[in-house]
Amino acid sequence: MGTDTAYDHPIRILLVEDDSHIGRIIELSLPELGIPYEFTSAISAEDGLDLWERRPFDVLLTDYNLRGMNGLQLIEELRRQGFHVPTLLVTAYDSSDLRRDVRSLNIDAYLTKPFFMDELVDTVRRLLPAPAAREVNGGKH
Secondary structure (H helix, E strand, O other): OOOHHHOOOOEEEEEEOOOHHHHHHHHHHHHHHOOOEEEEEEOOHHHHHHHHHHOOOOEEEEEOOOOOOOHHHHHHHHHHOOOOOOEEEEEOOOOHHHHHHHHHOOOOEEEEOOOOHHHHHHHHHHHOOOHHHHHHHOOOO
């Protein structure tokens, strides 16, 4: 927890995952990040957008396969609104087409299910915004 003082306020993390069991496992693994954070989860992209509208997040973790709008569409909508935050897309449906779409959107990280929780934590840790960048950029990254 030595990095706690590096952040002026907790990192806000949004998880959009429609499988509550997977969401809970991810939530339970995040203390391994070793930083102060606020965790919020949503079961659909539409719910995630509503939460984001109320108060933007610093990091987005989203599943690809969601009911309604999928994870890529969520990322596209947030970027259309001017939000460019570190993003991890996870999927159980890996394909060359999906990987191409991930590259074309410049998504920061991509994990295929199943994955180990330490792999997810390491990936999220790499996505964390630098404390100085957070102060300069303010709310919209």
